[in-house]
Amino acid sequence: MESIKHFSHIHPLQLKEDHQNDVEQVFCSGCEKPISGPVFCCNQCNYVLHKSCAELPNKKKHPFHPEHHLTLLSTPPYEGICICDACRGIFNKFVYHCSLCKFDLDIACASQWNPDDGHKHAFISLWNPTSPFVCYACGEKASEILSCVCSICQIWVHSSCADYWDTTTKKDEVDTESDQSQDIDFSLFCHEHLLRFVEEQSLQNVDDKIKLCDGCIQPIITSSPFFSCSENCGFVLHQSCAELPKTKKHPFHIHHLSLLPKAPPYDGVFRCDGCRGLSNGFVYRCDECQFDLDVCCGSLKDTIEHESHNHPLHLEKTGAPRICKGCHLQSNHVYVCHVCEDFAIDCGCATLPNKAWHVFGKHPLKLTCFAGTDLRGNECGICSEKMSLEQWFYFCDDCDFAAHTHCVVGKCWRVKFGGTFKYDTHSHPLALVEETRKNTACEACDEQCNGLALECGQCKSYYHREGKCFWEQFKESAKYFAFSGTMLRYRYAANVFAATPNVTTKGETKHRK
Structure with missing residues (x-):
């Protein structure tokens, strides 16, 4: 006959497969429910436990209290009765207790959830645009930005709750239902329309254009999950870009940088202070210093291995400009070798595709x-x-x-062309394009548009999006005059001016600051 020593009782307990008592009803000394089925009982006294109660784990993690583990106690640690924090019921036997938070669950409530019986679909780690929110698993208010969502059930949970609640053990069920997730729409901070999560992109036709992520302006590949606009406006976003940290500390700047879906300068086109390239994707920005980094430069690793050098390279902002081994231009934002003092590569060359x-x-x-x-x-x-x-x-x-x-x-390899933007100086929406034809003249200055240009599909006309022509047009816009005070106008205008590729300071072609 099986015998155990249980922490809740001083005597050994013997297993009985079917406990019967014709005299009076017997209650479990753990859950306080009537005895039925197999039990562990004491031959010296009237102590009896359901077999299931005797086998309860001494510690467990529960979604009702995800912060700490709960410890099983034989009696509540308080004088008098104990109230369950889940069902508000009164009990005085076994309790799952958190001594730090004075949190208590009776056996019935603690046993309603088991990790093996948890949520059956995979969770996706994402920014929650509705933060703060109430976690579906534990019922607590959550303020964390990065949380987890089930695209099938449309529920949000803490990342910590998802670790214990995500039990995708039924692979066939998950694979069958994963296709349904493509029809689930999400609202994210970076776009005005609902976004549809796509776990795997179907093979593109030969004539299809490569899709560029609106966050990092890098291609969307078929094997990586991404978000696509449910209104088919052309907005797409890598899942990894949707999960970018909202704020971060970067070696290039003394202040924390905030992630914005678009840079403030007018139409979102800005010049990255890391690589000095143009971009119109997400931006890591310090408003106080007017400092901007595109997603690629903002996500650079502190240390890398590069095929151009046999030592590790370290990301630094140097006091004196360094000459890049890749392009021979000078920059203060570089990867340097701590072994070879004369080796450095700038951000632009470090992020070139192989x-x-x-x-x-x-x-x-x-x-x-x-x-x-x-x-x-x-x-x-x-x-x-x-x-x-x-x-x-x-x-x-x-x-x-x-x-x-x-x-x-190309000089605009981190700019996503297309889409439309309403400029104050023209009655129709204009699209950002790269114009290379020699016979395309700007309607404003009558000079050739070569490079960044704005196209009006209705008028079949073009305007410069760079240089002094665009600057003169911008100064006439309502957005420029909306700022009160000369200094605010100057700071905002200077940022727009910096985003125009052919407006350069003396020597900028030789020195990147």
Whole structure:
């Protein structure tokens, strides 16, 4: 006969498969419910426990109190009666208790939830746009921004609750229902329409354009989950970009940076203070200092391994400008080698893709950091200018095709073109485009639009989105005059001015600050 020593009683308890007492009804000394079925009982006194009560874990994590583990006690730690914090019932036997919070659950409430019987769908870790919210698992108010959501059940829970409540053990059930999650819409901070979660993108047709994430302005690949606008307005977002921290401390700046879906300058186009490139995606920003980083520079790792160097590289803001080994421009925001004092690469070169496609090439081009002697005298296959042995370039071995890095990725490789924006200086919405045709003249100044331009689909007209022409147009806008005070106008205007590519300070082409 099985015998156990239980913490709640001084005598050994013997297992009986079917306890019967014809004289009077017997109640469990743990849950205070009538005895039925197998029990553990004491042969020396009248102490009896349901087998299930005798096998209760001494500690357990429960969604009703996710902050701490609950400890099983044989009696409440208070004088008199004890009130369950879940059902508000009165009891005086077994209790799951938190000594830090004075939180108590009776056995019935504590046993209603079991990790093995928890939520059957996978949770997704996301920013909750409705924060603060009430956690569906524990019922407590939650203020954390990054929380977990079930796209099938449309419920939000603490990240800590999801760890104990997510039991996707039935793989077939999860796989079957995961397709349904594509029809669930979410509201996120970064977009005006509801977004649809897509776990896997169907293969694109040959004629389909590559989708660019509106957060990082990088391609959406088929194997990674993402969000797509339910109104089909073209907005797409990597799941990883939806989970970006809302604030962060960065080595490039002394203050904390806040994540914004668009930069303040007028239409969201800004110049990143890290790589000095243009972007119109999410921005990590310090309003006090007018400091902006795009998502790629804002998410740089503190230390990296790069094929251009055999030592680890460390992200720093240097006091004196350093010459980048990739492009030979100067920058204060660089990766440096603590072993080799003369090696540094700037943010732009550090984030260049290892492989890239170009319309002139038949094969993917590989980023090359070390030139061979056979490159000497070669011309860039795109701009026809001479290639330098001292600068990185893209190369195809099969075609013997070489090109400058800036010719392959373009000067606006972190700008997402398309969409429309209502400018005060024109009666129709204008779309941001990259104009390269030689016969396209700006309606405002009658000079050629070459680069960033604004296109009116109704008037079939174009306007500069860069340079002094755009600046003169902006000064006439209502948005500029909406700011009270000369200093506020100056600070805001200076930020717009900095976002115009062909408005540069003297020597900027040689020195990136």
